[in-house]
Amino acid sequence: MEDMGGKKKFTAVRKATDNPFFNLYEMDALTNSGKPFGYYFGSRNDEEHIKLKTKAMNVEGIVIYPVLKEEPDRIVIIRQYRYPLDAYLYELPAGLVDDGETPAQAAIREMKEETGLDFEVYEGGSPAFRRPFFMGAGFTDECSAAVFGYARGTVSDRYLEDSESIQVLLADKKEAMRILENERVSLRCAYLLMQFLRSGKERPFAFLE
Numbered sequence: 551m552e553d554m555g556g557k558k559k560f561t562a563v564r565k566a567t568d569n570p571f572f573n574l575y576e577m578d579a580l581t582n583s584g585k586p587f588g589y590y591f592g593s594r595n596d597e598e599h600i601k602l603k604t605k606a607m608n609v610e611g612i613v614i615y616p617v618l619k620e621e622p623d624r625i626v627i628i629r630q631y632r633y634p635l636d637a638y639l640y641e642l643p644a645g646l647v648d649d650g651e652t653p654a655q656a657a658i659r660e661m662k663e664e665t666g667l668d669f670e671v672y673e674g675g676s677p678a679f680r681r682p683f684f685m686g687a688g689f690t691d692e693c694s695a696a697v698f699g700y701a702r703g704t705v706s707d708r709y710l711e712d713s714e715s716i717q718v719l720l721a722d723k724k725e726a727m728r729i730l731e732n733e734r735v736s737l738r739c740a741y742l743l744m745q746f747l748r749s750g751k752e753r754p755f756a757f758l759e
Contacts, residue, residue, distance in 0.1 A: 557580075557582060557584075558580055558584075559579065559580055560577050560578055560579045560580060560589070560602075561578045561580065561586070562577070562578045563575055563576070563577045563578070563600070563602065564576050564577075565596075565597050566590070571594065572592055572593070572594050573592065573593060573594075574590055574591075574592055575590065575591050575592070575593060575600065576588065576589075576590055577589040577590070577591065590689075591688075591689055591690055591691065592689060592690045592692075593690060593691050593692070594610045594646075594692060595610075595691065600691055601691040601693075602691065607681075607682045607693050608682070608693060609647050609653055609682045609693050609694065609695045610646060610647060610692045610693055610694065611644060611645065611646050611647060611685075611692065611693075611694040611695075612644060612645060612646075612647060612653045612656050612657050612660065612694060612695055612696070612697050613642050613643075613644040613694060613695075613696050613697070613738045613739075613742070614626075614642055614643040614644060614657045614660065614661055614669065614696075614697050614698075614699070615642060615696055615697070615698045615699070615742050615745075615746075616642070616643060616661060616667070616669060616699060616700065616701035617699075617700060617701070617746075617749075617754045618700070618701055618702070618720060619670065619700040619701065619702040620702065621720075622700070622751050622754040623722060623723065623749075623751040623754075624720050624721060624722050625642075625720075625721055625726065625743070625746050626642075626643060626661075626665060626667065626701045626718065626719070626720060626721075627640055627641070627642060627718075627719045627720075627721045627726070627729070627739070627743075628640075628641050628642070628643055628664060628665065628716050628717065628718055628719070629641075629716070629717040629719060630714070630715065630716045630717075631714075631715035631716075635734070637734060638715075638717075638734070639734050639735065639736055640729050640733050640734065640735045640736070640739060641735075641736045641738070641739045642736075642738065642739045642742060643657075643660055643661050643664045643665060644660065644694075644738070645659075645660035645663070645664070653680070653695045653697050654671045654697055656697075657669055657671065657697035657699070658671070661701065662709055663709045663710065663711075664709075664710070664714070664716055664718075665701070665705055665706075665716075665718045666703065666704060666705050666706025666707065666708060666709060666718075667701040667702065667703045667704070667705060667718075668701065668702050668703045669699055669700070669701055670699050670700040670701075670702070671697060671698070671699040672698045672699040672700065672755050672758075674755060674758065674759070675698070675755055675758025675759050676758060676759065679696065679698075679758050680695055680696060680697070680698075681695065682694065682695050683695070694738070696738075696742070698755055698758060705718045705720075723746070723747055726743045726746055726747060727747060729743070730743055730744075745757050
């Protein structure tokens, strides 16, 4: 409850909702001068495992960077309906890590569920680029990690849940640039597409080294 300067930053935190997947927490926060104010954030963790208590960096979700095995100058992008926007958003395949799963295992499962494609994880490069990173610490304690690799097979929607509306695109660099210039794009997808635009066909994961 204290920052590096020793100042107390909050006095209490309470779970304000009761949802099995994601909950709102209310914090009795303090300004730098000690003035109290209400602060709210969301978490996928229960009350005992929110990260302000555990200080852990466990991975709740993954984003997948999938280039085609036979055409590594193409990347798998999805166009998914998002309820909070009432609009379709260009994204990379992604999802939550189930209990007992590694990020790599989650990526293989989510790739199949969202696109019908098989996924081969690329293990090379620096581990620094696969470590957990915070999603948006102003409103959630969620951590996510990137999983890189090759996609192959046939696109299919047979594994989608009824609540999911997903279109799969096998985009070359021209299409990736068009999406970045003109479409609604998730931030994770945008940053990774910037890497894709600079990647080479012979060494598609050179940017991880």
